[in-house]
Amino acid sequence: xxxxxxxxxxxxxxxxxxxxxxxxxxxxxxxxxxxxxxxxxxxxxxxxxxxxxxxxxxxxxxxxxxxxxxxxxxxxxxxxxxxxxxxxxxxxxxxxxxxxxxxxxxxxxx
Amino acid sequence: xxxxxxxxxxxxxxxxxxxxxxxxxxxxxxxxxxxxxxxxxxxxxxxxxxxxxxxxxxxxxxxxxxxxxxxxxxxxxxxxxxxxxxxxxxxxxxxxxxxxxxxxxxxxxxxxxxxxx
Numbered sequence: 001x002x003x004x005x006x007x008x009x010x011x012x013x014x015x016x017x018x019x020x021x022x023x024x025x026x027x028x029x030x031x032x033x034x035x036x037x038x039x040x041x042x043x044x045x046x047x048x049x050x051x052x053x054x055x056x057x058x059x060x061x062x063x064x065x066x067x068x069x070x071x072x073x074x075x076x077x078x079x080x081x082x083x084x085x086x087x088x089x090x091x092x093x094x095x096x097x098x099x100x101x102x103x104x105x106x107x108x109x110x
Numbered sequence: 111x112x113x114x115x116x117x118x119x120x121x122x123x124x125x126x127x128x129x130x131x132x133x134x135x136x137x138x139x140x141x142x143x144x145x146x147x148x149x150x151x152x153x154x155x156x157x158x159x160x161x162x163x164x165x166x167x168x169x170x171x172x173x174x175x176x177x178x179x180x181x182x183x184x185x186x187x188x189x190x191x192x193x194x195x196x197x198x199x200x201x202x203x204x205x206x207x208x209x210x211x212x213x214x215x216x217x218x219x220x221x222x223x224x225x226x227x
Contacts, residue, residue, distance in 0.1 A: 034215070043114075043200050043218030044153065087152065096141045096160050096206065098216055100152035 004088045009105045012078045020073040020104055022088030027068050032091045034098070035062065035073045037084040044087065044100075047073065083108045111136040116201050116219035124227055125191060131222045133184040133201030140206035142184040143216070144176060147198040159184060160206050191226045198223050 005023040012018040024033065034049040048055055048062045050071075055062040061074040075082055087103040114135045123129045133142065141160045145153040158166035159178040173195075175187040184201055198221040205214040 036216075041220075043202070043220050044216075046215035046217065049215060085152075096158055096204070097155055097166055098143070098202075099155060102152055 004090060004101050006086070006088055006101065006104045008102065009107065011107045011109060012075075013109050014080060015077050018075040018078045018082070018106065020075075020086050020088075020106065021070065022072070023070045024088070024090055025069045027090055028092065029068075030093050032093065033062065033064060033068075033071050034089040034091050035060070036087045036089065036100075037082075038087070038103075039081075039084045047086070049091070078106075078108045080108050080110065082106065112217065114201055114203055114217050114219035116199075116222050118222060119220070120223050120225075122225045122227060123188065123191065125193070127191075128187070128189045130188065131186040131199055131201075131224075133186075133219060134182055135203040135217070136182055137203065137217065138181075139203035139217070140181055141204045142178060143202040143204075144184070144186050145200040145202065145218075147200060147221070149197075153200055157186075188224075191224075193226050196225045 032049050032051050035047040036044040037047050038044045048057055048060050050062045050064055054064060063072045083106055085103040085105050087100050089098055117132045143158050144156040146156050147153040155168050156170045157176045162178045162181055173190050177185040200218055200221045202216045202218045204216045
């Protein structure tokens, strides 16, 4: 499985944008890029996923580099509820398994 | 209904007990998963069921026995566990993978926190 590299931790001030980076230099041409987050004492929660183009949804935006070797999850205005561990995961098409890396622990400062 | 429901939320069991964890979803998902998560670690995949058949077993010890009685239910039967098996057990579901390039998100339950004494 192709690996991802994320910073162990990041901090953000409340109501400011947050850019969470992920490197995946060994990504294959058909791997989807998934982001999940896990709030304290809860199961992981799907955030967003994409293949080549940037993606937006009600939770976040996903910016994918042109060479697809990196991506950035963007939270437009961080709230205290966004404090969580964020996981960037590569998922081949047709795969029915999801392997988690170590993720980034986001702390939001009031 | 867009949820995965896991019961019980907490379970304490002795090493000689037999217990079961339950997972239920009504989203029409035909792939279901068990993950194990130790404190401050990422979830680790244990089992995958696709169309009610076991498709992946990540070399899990036989004291963990999964079962998928129908497309909405997934059980994990536990027997003769060790204290090191204490963890958060997560169930997830997704659309079963098709033959095309499409890709789907996974929906996770809140987990069962298991303590083996």
